[in-house]
Amino acid sequence: xxxxxxxxxxEALRSRITEGEFGPGDLLPSGRDLCEQWSVSRATVIKAMDxxxxxGLVVARxxxxxxxxxxxxxxxxxxxxxxxxxLSGGSAxxxxxxxxxxxxxxxxxxxxxxxxxxxxxxxxxxMLLDDGSPQSLVVAWFPPDIxxxxxxxxxxxxxxxxxxxxxxRTTGRRPAEGVDVSTVRLASEDEAELLxxxxxxxxxxxxxxxxxxxxxxxxxxxxVTPAQVWERTDAYPMS
Numbered sequence: 637x638x639x640x641x642x643x644x645x646x647e648a649l650r651s652r653i654t655e656g657e658f659g660p661g662d663l664l665p666s667g668r669d670l671c672e673q674w675s676v677s678r679a680t681v682i683k684a685m686d687x688x689x690x691x692g693l694v695v696a697r698x699x700x701x702x703x704x705x706x707x708x709x710x711x712x713x714x715x716x717x718x719x720x721x722x723l724s725g726g727s728a729x730x731x732x733x734x735x736x737x738x739x740x741x742x743x744x745x746x747x748x749x750x751x752x753x754x755x756x757x758x759x760x761x762x763m764l765l766d767d768g769s770p771q772s773l774v775v776a777w778f779p780p781d782i783x784x785x786x787x788x789x790x791x792x793x794x795x796x797x798x799x800x801x802x803x804x805r806t807t808g809r810r811p812a813e814g815v816d817v818s819t820v821r822l823a824s825e826d827e828a829e830l831l832x833x834x835x836x837x838x839x840x841x842x843x844x845x846x847x848x849x850x851x852x853x854x855x856x857x858x859x860v861t862p863a864q865v866w867e868r869t870d871a872y873p874m875s
Contacts, residue, residue: 649684
């Protein structure tokens with residue numbers, strides 16, 4: 637299905653931000669310039685900016701237009717329902733280490749459909765609370781076909797547009813189904829050190845796997861959250 641005009645504008649700007657043409661804090665082209673460039677109405681440009689703003693990629697500056705977010709946002713593992721925005725569920729984070737190919741844990745390999753001994757690309761991030769303290773440790777694993785097709789996943793810094801959009805834009809494969817498995821266990825020594833815990837300490841673990849429309853895995857994330865900051869709320873109709 638072809639993208640609508642406002643979606644095309646949003647994707648074009650997203651690509652320019654990711655490629656480094658516009659960095660954190662940089663001012664994006666004005667609404668008038670975008671209207672002339674794309675031969676669209678002001679309302680169409682505003683709709684495109686609303687998409688980028690909901691994804692936590694740009695912010696409106698009074699009297700100057702839109703600028704690229706100074707601090708990129710990310711979401712904890714799981715709860716990626718259709719229509720959910722990174723801005724509403726995301727928070728600041730810190731990238732840990734440098735992405736590298738490793739053999740994933742057995743449950744991750746099974747979720748990704750990988751045979752024993754096959755390496756996946758690992759990216760770690762530490763989600764932060766408003767006061768800067770640790771909220772959740774998220775380890776994302778990308779299967780070899782995705783890692784090969786998306787070289788920017790191997791860069792040390794964050795991807796301003798987020799990995800989900802980058803993978804979709806680069807491969808044309810978008811997440812169609814998510815599976816979340818929630819469990820509780822004791823934190824490991826490495827997890828306790830990163831999360832500021834004193835062992836023994838219980839943690840909630842969410843294993844999130846996203847697959848495309850053909851059922852092929854795109855990523856598997858394991859989110860580890862201390863019991864004292866983990867909370868899940870579900871609202872649903874009853875009849």
